[in-house]
Every structure is written in C-alpha cells, then in structure tokens.
Amino acid sequence: MAVTQYFNEMYQGGKVRPPYARLEDWMKAMPAELRTLKQAEAEDLFRRIGITFAVYGEGGDPDRLIPFDMFPRVFTGAEWARLEKGIKQRARALNAFLVDVYQRGEIVRAGRVPSRLVYQNDAYEKAVAGIKPPKGVYSHIVGIDIVRTGPDEFFVLEDNCRTPSGVSYMLENREIMMRMFPDLFRENRIEPVDTYPEILRRTLASVAPEKCNGEPTVVLLTPGHFNSAYYEHSFLADLMGIELVEGQDLFVEGEFVWMRTTEGPKKVDVIYRRIDDAFIDPLCFRPDSMLGVPGLMDVYRSGGVSICSAPGAGVADDKAVYTFVPEMVRFYLGEEPILQNVPTWQCGKTDDLRYVLDNLSELVVKEVHGSGGYGMLVGPKSSKEQVEAFRGKILADPGNYIAQPTLALSTTPTFVAEGVAPRHVDLRPYCLVGERIELVPGGLTRVALTEGSLVVNSSQGGGVKDTWVLAE
Amino acid sequence: MLLSVDHVTRYRYDRPVRAVMQSHRLTPSKFDGQKLRDWTVTVSGGIPGGSFRDGAGDRVQGWMVKGPVTEVEVRVTGTVETLDLAGVLRGHREVVPPEVYLVDTAATRADAAVAELAAQAAGADGPLSMAHRLAELVAEALAYTPGATQSQTTAAEALAQGKGVCQDHAHALIACARKMGLPARYVSGYLFADAEGTPHEAAHAWAEIHVAGLGWVGFDPANRCCPDARYIRLGSGLDAQDAAPIRGIARGVVSESLDVTVAVQSLQQ
Numbered sequence: 001m002a003v004t005q006y007f008n009e010m011y012q013g014g015k016v017r018p019p020y021a022r023l024e025d026w027m028k029a030m031p032a033e034l035r036t037l038k039q040a041e042a043e044d045l046f047r048r049i050g051i052t053f054a055v056y057g058e059g060g061d062p063d064r065l066i067p068f069d070m071f072p073r074v075f076t077g078a079e080w081a082r083l084e085k086g087i088k089q090r091a092r093a094l095n096a097f098l099v100d101v102y103q104r105g106e107i108v109r110a111g112r113v114p115s116r117l118v119y120q121n122d123a124y125e126k127a128v129a130g131i132k133p134p135k136g137v138y139s140h141i142v143g144i145d146i147v148r149t150g151p152d153e154f155f156v157l158e159d160n161c162r163t164p165s166g167v168s169y170m171l172e173n174r175e176i177m178m179r180m181f182p183d184l185f186r187e188n189r190i191e192p193v194d195t196y197p198e199i200l201r202r203t204l205a206s207v208a209p210e211k212c213n214g215e216p217t218v219v220l221l222t223p224g225h226f227n228s229a230y231y232e233h234s235f236l237a238d239l240m241g242i243e244l245v246e247g248q249d250l251f252v253e254g255e256f257v258w259m260r261t262t263e264g265p266k267k268v269d270v271i272y273r274r275i276d277d278a279f280i281d282p283l284c285f286r287p288d289s290m291l292g293v294p295g296l297m298d299v300y301r302s303g304g305v306s307i308c309s310a311p312g313a314g315v316a317d318d319k320a321v322y323t324f325v326p327e328m329v330r331f332y333l334g335e336e337p338i339l340q341n342v343p344t345w346q347c348g349k350t351d352d353l354r355y356v357l358d359n360l361s362e363l364v365v366k367e368v369h370g371s372g373g374y375g376m377l378v379g380p381k382s383s384k385e386q387v388e389a390f391r392g393k394i395l396a397d398p399g400n401y402i403a404q405p406t407l408a409l410s411t412t413p414t415f416v417a418e419g420v421a422p423r424h425v426d427l428r429p430y431c432l433v434g435e436r437i438e439l440v441p442g443g444l445t446r447v448a449l450t451e452g453s454l455v456v457n458s459s460q461g462g463g464v465k466d467t468w469v470l471a472e
Numbered sequence: 473m474l475l476s477v478d479h480v481t482r483y484r485y486d487r488p489v490r491a492v493m494q495s496h497r498l499t500p501s502k503f504d505g506q507k508l509r510d511w512t513v514t515v516s517g518g519i520p521g522g523s524f525r526d527g528a529g530d531r532v533q534g535w536m537v538k539g540p541v542t543e544v545e546v547r548v549t550g551t552v553e554t555l556d557l558a559g560v561l562r563g564h565r566e567v568v569p570p571e572v573y574l575v576d577t578a579a580t581r582a583d584a585a586v587a588e589l590a591a592q593a594a595g596a597d598g599p600l601s602m603a604h605r606l607a608e609l610v611a612e613a614l615a616y617t618p619g620a621t622q623s624q625t626t627a628a629e630a631l632a633q634g635k636g637v638c639q640d641h642a643h644a645l646i647a648c649a650r651k652m653g654l655p656a657r658y659v660s661g662y663l664f665a666d667a668e669g670t671p672h673e674a675a676h677a678w679a680e681i682h683v684a685g686l687g688w689v690g691f692d693p694a695n696r697c698c699p700d701a702r703y704i705r706l707g708s709g710l711d712a713q714d715a716a717p718i719r720g721i722a723r724g725v726v727s728e729s730l731d732v733t734v735a736v737q738s739l740q741q
Contacts, residue, residue: 102527105569119571126710129527130567252493253536255522283495283719294493294721295521298534302522 007150007410008422009073019074019470020413022187027071027413027420035070035415038180042068045176067463068173070180073412073425073445077472080191083146083154083429084439086338089329091142091431094161094316096332098138102129102312107331113324121321122369123314125277127284131301134207135435138310139317140272141167141200142431146339148410155342155407157426159325161317162309163274166444167430168232171196171239173466174442189471191441196430197239200272203434204240207306208269211255216269219243219259221250223275223291233274247275252295255304270306271296277311319368319402320346342407348399356394356403360387363403365394378454380406409454412465414447424448426456427467441469473701474509474739475664479548479675482731485722488540494518494720497660497707498548499531504555504563506704511550517541529566530707539723546718551739552704559690559698561680561705570682573655579643579711580658582651583628589613590648599654600689603681606652607691610645616694623712638677638694639712645679645693646711655682658715659690662704664736674734677715680708704736 010020030038046065075083100106101118108115118124143164145157174193178185201218208216222233224246237244243259250268251258258265273280279289284297299305315321323344326337345352345363356363361384365377377390394401411422429443445465446456456462483492498513500506513533521534537544576582582590589609596602613631620635627647630640642658649656656679663676678692678699690699699705709715722728 103567108569115569115571119569120575124572126527126568126572129572130525131527251491252521252534253538254519282721283493287713287719287721294723295495295534295536298495298522298524298532301526301532302524302534304522 006408006422006424007148007153009148009410009412009425010422012151019076019079019468022184023072023074023413026181026184026187032419038070039415041180042070042176045179046172049172066169066458067449068176069414069423069447069449069463069465070177071413071415071420072177072184072466072468073427073447074468074470077191077470080441080469082152082338084441086154087142087144087146087429087431087439088437089333089335089338090144090156090159090325091139091433091437093325093328093332094142094159095137095139095433097328098161098310098313098316099132099136100332101315102131102138107328110331112327112331113321117320117324118315121315121318123277123312123318125312125315127297128301128310128312133310134209134306137207137433138313140203140207140308140310140433142433143167143428144339144431146427146429147342147407148425148427149408150410154339156322156325156339157342158319158322159317160428161313162276164428164430165229165232165274166428167196168235169464170430170442170444170467171235173444173464177466188468191469191471193440193442196440197236199432199438199440200236201240201242203432203436203438204270204272204306204308206434206436207308209303209306211304212269217259217266218270218272219245219250219268221245221247221271221273221275221280221293223279227274229274242272247290247292250293250296252293252299255299255302257293257296257299257305268305270308272308277314280307280311319344319366320348323402342404345403347394347401347403352403353394353398356401357391360391362406364406365390365401365403368400368402378406381452381454406454409448409456412445412447414449414463414465416449416451421451423451424454424456425465442467473554473664474551475554475662475702475704476551476737476739477548477662477704478733478735479662480733481546481718483544483546483720483722484729484731485542485725486727486729487724488542489722490539490724492535492537492539492541492544492720492722494535494537494546494718496533496535496546496718497530497715498533498546498717499706500550500552500661501529501561501564501705501707503561503705505557505561505699505701506555507553509551509553511552512548514545514547516543516545518544527566527568528708529564554701554704556700558700560686561688561690564688570655570688573657573682573710574650574653575710576647576650577711577714579624579626579713580647580650581626581628582647586628586631586644586647587651589631590651593648593652599681599683600686602652603649603654603683603689603691606648606654606681607645607679607693608696610641610648611693611696614641614644614693616641638692641693642677642679643711645681645691649679649681656680657688657708658711659705659708660712660715660717661699661706662734662736663695664702664704664738666702666738674736675717675732676703677712678703 139161
C-alpha cells in the first residue's frame, strides 16, 4: 500500500496553522509531570460527574470511562461557517425527504431514489404514512458524522436522524477544559457551546402540536437507568429543566398524553424520546414492549402530542439511503451539496459488488444497518485471512453491505505516553431543527487513540476531545 | 345488500385491572363497495381518545377504560349498504404505496414449502390470473378446520399441517403472493353467511393482492371467492396482528379471558 499523506490539522509544511498558534505555546510550556497530573485530574472529574456511558449503539462496557484527550481540536471561524452551511443544508434536505416519503413520495416517483430502498426499508413506518408532524420536522436532532481529509475537504460519513447521542460529551469536555485550563479560554476567543440545552429546549417547544395552547410541557422519555446512555438522558433533562420520565410515568387518556405528578396528572405536549420506534407503543409496534406508553401513537397521529424524533425518521439515515442524500439536496432545495458524501459502492448492485470484491484490501466495508464500528472491514489494516473471511460474509448477503474507499482522516495532536503525537479524528455536530435550524459552534470530536488506527468508535479504542470554534 | 352487524367482545380479568387501553379499527372502510347507514362503537366505561384516518385509509380510534374493572365490553352495531365489486377495492383513498406490502412479517414469511406452492402459479397470464391461481392453490392446500391452529400460527406452519381457519388462509395467500413479487395484505372484516351455509366465520379475514392497473383486489381462499356484497371490510395490515380490529393492553392484568359474538344479518330493503 502506498504511503498515504494525512492532513495534519496543526502542522503544515513544518509550520503551525494559525488556529493552533497559541496551543503550541501552551503545549510546550507544559512539563510532562504537570500533564500527567492534569490528565489524572480530568479523569477524576469525569468519574465524579458520572459520565461513563458508551456512545449509543456502540455497546461495550457501559461503565467504562471513555478516554478524554486534553489537546483541543480547533476550527477557524471561516472553516466553521462553511461547515455550518453544509450541515444545515443537509439537515433540511433529510427532513424534506422524510416529509415527502410519508406523503406523495415525489422523489421516488421522479426516479431519483429507488423505491425499494424507501418502502421496503425496515425503518419505514407504514403507521405514520400521511401524517405530517408539526412544522414538517421528523428529525429534530440531526447528528452528522464528518471527516476531514484536507484544508477544505470535508466528507459526510453518515447521518443520524433518530436519537444521536454523545452531545453530553461535547458539553462536559468543554466544562472540564474550562475548569482545568481557564487561561486557555482567556487567551483564545472560543465560541461557547453551553447554549445547546437551551436551544434544544426551545427547538422541542417550537414543534408543540396545534392542540397545545400556551407554554408547552416538554419531557424526556428514557428507557431507564439500565440504558447505556441514561446518564446523558438525565444530564440533558436537568440542563433543560424538563422532567425525565419512563414509560410508566406517562399515560394516555382522551386525546392527550399525561404525566403522573405529585399534584395530579399534567398534560404533556412534546416528548423527546430516547426509545426506539419499535418500543414506544405496544398498541402500534412491538406488543411485548414494556418501555413505551400504550396508546401514544394514536394520540400522536391525531395531533395531541409531538414525538421527537418523529416515528419513522430512521428511513433517512441508513447507509444505503445515505448514498442519495446529495440527490435530496438537489431535488428538494435546488442547491448543490456543500458537504460531499464519501463515494460508496452498494454490494447489492452487481457492478459495484464486482469492484468491491476485486479491491477488498483497499476498501472499508460496512453493514447497511451496522453501527459502532462492529462488523466492518478496514481492508488496508486487515490480514489476508480477515479479508478472505469477510469476502465470504459479503457473498452470503451482498445487499447487507456497502463499501467506501479508505479515507485519509485528518490528524490532530493528541497526548500520548511519549508526549504529543498526531492521531486521526472525526466530528459529530448536532444540528437542531424546529421552527428554526440551529447549530452550536462545536460538536463531539472522536479520536482514534491507537497509533495509525482509523477507527474512532469508543468501543474500538477511541477517545474524545474538546472541539473549539474560534470567534472571527 | 343491506347488512346489519352486532359484534360484542367481552374481556374478563380474574382480578381488577388499573386501566385498559385499546386502539380500534372497527369502522367499515370508505370505498365504492360499501356505504355506512349507521355505525356505533361503545366501550363500557370507556373514554374515547384520538381518532384519525391512517395512511392505509383505515379509521383508527383510541379508547381508555379507567380501572379498577374486571370486565370490559366492546360493542359494535350498525348497518352497511354493500355492492358486489368482484373484490376490487374501487374508490378507496390511501397514501401507503403498494410496495410497502412486499415486506415480510414473522406470520407471513415464506419457507421452502410455501415457495414451492407459490411457484406453481408461475407462468400465469399476468398478475390478475396469477393472483386467482394462488388463491386456488392455497384453498386446495389448506382444509378449513376450526381449532387446528392458534392466533400465533404462521403461514408456513399452517400449510405444513394442511389445516387452518380464515386467518391461516389469508396469511398463506399473502406469503405466496409476496414470494411471487405481488404486494399483498391482510384484511379484517365481517361476512354474512347465506342459507347455503358455506363454511365461514362472521368475524372474518381475507387477503388483498395489488394488481397493477386494477389496484387492490380481495381474495378469500377460505370461501374460494372474491369478496362480494356479503362482505364488510374494516381495515388492513401486513398480517393479522397489524390489521387487528382491536389491539389492547390492560395494566396490571393477571389473566384475561375473551368472549366474542358476532351476528351479521341481511335486512329487507
């Protein structure tokens, strides 16, 4: 394999790129002992806060601490401005697609997206066909995973339209950095991210159903404390000043959903749910679900309550539909996509499959519905045996796999045992969609802590970093 | 025909339950083959919830009964004017594309034997004759035998034993049709049995197959015919569970027993 040039976000041609200028002094001025001390302090803070959950869907030990790297990842204001435009554009297109496929399906009729991918998709919910959620929004929190390969080259790796998690890390990473290194925040003009909970609350309130008069009551519905992201659920509910509820705390009566409180039942208008579609109502979906609220879907569909994300939103974010997001941007918005997709081969297509099998050792192959870095092949990093074993899996069920070129993920400086070294990173910003579309300047940067590794998932040895956007 | 319906479902609990939640699909479909004269659904002690027409065109109505109760009675009464449209669901408004009904469910998944049965209809002259052929094949393969199957029996299981009731006939036909690439769905409703006394169940179920150019067409393999003026259509779904006229859950239930009586009669016009 040819030697790949990775874009180093801090150093270019032996020079420090401007956004990292002050961090170089900070790094150089930090003796090894202080660094060790600070790292221990950070871990201690994380443990005390209790933030030890795995990023949703990644599995692994739920009580394991995800490693925190103190070296921030930095974007200039100009870089961010372009990213922001691209992210918001994508979030608008994804929501337009969802409204469309549950109404007339114009994009399918126009032949721009194959109907099979939409209507025979596991995540397509027949139960909400014809239902238009308030403000036409299905996905209220769009988590878009982005990688960088050059100064101006950004690619979208995948979209998360259901309940993307990890935003509590964005908030906590910043909080801890500010506590440990207050000087850094005086020397650099860093855009704040702590407005996120308030914007999220406002976004949720803005999609209250028409039947709601007055200030809407918003709650966060969690599967419960055994869920790996329970910490995040309670953290967000707390910061937003809303109730954290489980299915048994809610009930349906008449045309509305009610919450049991010590002062009697209180009507609920908006439910930010962190429970999958299949479990939210045993009268509509899985009859054996104990986590949901019986009758909730009838109330939702008759306009008595809003559910965020709206049931059925998942049809926009599987890895096969992903291929068509640039097409959605053109079709619904009449614009050219600002953020590019990674070229993707669909193993379900004969020509694509042939290419993938011929070039397996160069490609990354993923399951269509997989997540968390499980069940994937990173060709250039795998042994011959691993590649051959994977070939068998693809041949057994080609439609279940997509392949992408191995991307040269950018690196940022990261504290390692030997000092500071470049490690590969990605980015998940959280775009909020309600009456308005908003994006706090920042996101979750995940870092592959193992030297040379391109897999940033926490279940595969990934860590997290604070993400800075500098004020212009 | 002018048909009257009196359909009573009684749920009994061995201990008082805290609440009962239900979702009903108990209103006859709106299409050219049936016109409602009057129609009432009552739930003893029930508070009506949200009501709406879903994407498949079905009228859905939520209900809640506050406990403690040990018995809940759902009563459906009404009269419907029906027309024989030879099974064609003409004038029915829905937004769910037919292709959605190509997706398998546990109850309708085709095994090798189902696939083999379905394959006998290959070479039929177009989708409509294929659908008719499939309905005949299923009727021949499944003897109408009350009590031979349960509500959870799958199409493959019923066909393996060669016996079943209308639910099994519908599931088997759906499994075969989807296997042959024809969208198919489960329909629940009522059937008026005339004096000839063909085997039937008054609370009935059949299948609809989507035929390009014609739309949805009903097939009732249990009675070897297409739905006509004796049929009242309530709603549809991917399988029996998805199309159930009543889906319900009781909070704090220990054991539940169910008693259903249905009377469908023809009135003089």
